[in-house]
Amino acid sequence: MHILVVEDEKGLAEGLRAVLEKNGFTVTTAYDGIAGLDAALSASFDVILLDIMLPKLNGLQVLQNLRRLKIETPVILLTAKSEVEDKINGLDTGANDYLTKPFDTGELLARIRVHTRRHPGAAEADLSFGDLQLNPRRQELCCGAAAIRLGSKEYQLMECLMLNQNQIVPKDLLWEKAWGLADNSEYNNVEVYISFLRKKLTCLHSGVTIQVTRNIGYSLEKERL
Known part of the structure; x- marks a missing residue:
């Protein structure tokens, strides 16, 4: 399973890579919005972990472009902001989920499992x-x-x-x-x-x-x- 991590804090990005790879995922990282959008458009991912506060293009702009281009890959937004209004704006833009930093890696893995077990249009199995x-x-x-x-x-x-x-x-x-x-x-x-x-x-x-x-x-x- 392939996950794209778009996060400008390189220490956090590499920490996420280590956790995800330890749990059997393949990981690609990008450190700004333009690089993240290019990566998302050039390869197929099962989940995108997308920081909101990114240089060059912010996370919401990246997400808007993805949804405009009909790319429906599940997106989990990562941000330091905790206000409910910020969460609503992200979800209204087309995000599937939202995590506020700092977050527990166990919770992140649980949310990834939720969004990778079901795919839009797939037959619903018991x-x-x-x-x-x-x-x-x-x-x-x-x-x-x-x-x-x-x-x-x-x-x-x-x-x-x-x-x-x-x-x-x-x-x-x-x-x-x-x-x-x-x-x-x-x-x-x-x-x-x-x-x-x-x-x-x-x-x-x-x-x-x-x-x-x-x-x-x-x-x-x-x-x-």
Whole structure:
């Protein structure tokens, strides 16, 4: 899997390269907006990590050019800014996701997995973990012959957990996945809907549980035989 990192802080760019290559990715780096745009136009990438504050062309200008040219590669914006308005501007420009520096590399890897597991136009396949299957067409969670319909938010949370199985999914990522950055919903809604999902897992008599790692996030765990 090939990732383009466009970041003018060379130390950070090389740090990202090292982390990504250690996790099995092929990485190309560019250190300004023009070089980043040229790289994105000259090769095929699975994800682009794009800093906003770049010399020559800023990240939003690079993104605008990519989307204008119908290049739909998932783009995760990287920035030192933390205001919600900046995040909204980036997403409105066509970004798929957003990370504020400094960020945890585990969270970055989780977000990359989310955006590389699904491709626009691809057939939606069932997701599975342990004795569970998640049907995206009917938004059903199944365990053996039993099935239960999930609400929209429940489905989005379970999908995110299944796409990142065997990993702790940060609470921030779950919240943004289900409610979006511009939503004013209470942050604790994640706990409320995780509780709903746990009750449905009990109703299905599944051996899968949703575990919480305090101050970090949630993960799926299979029953130990």
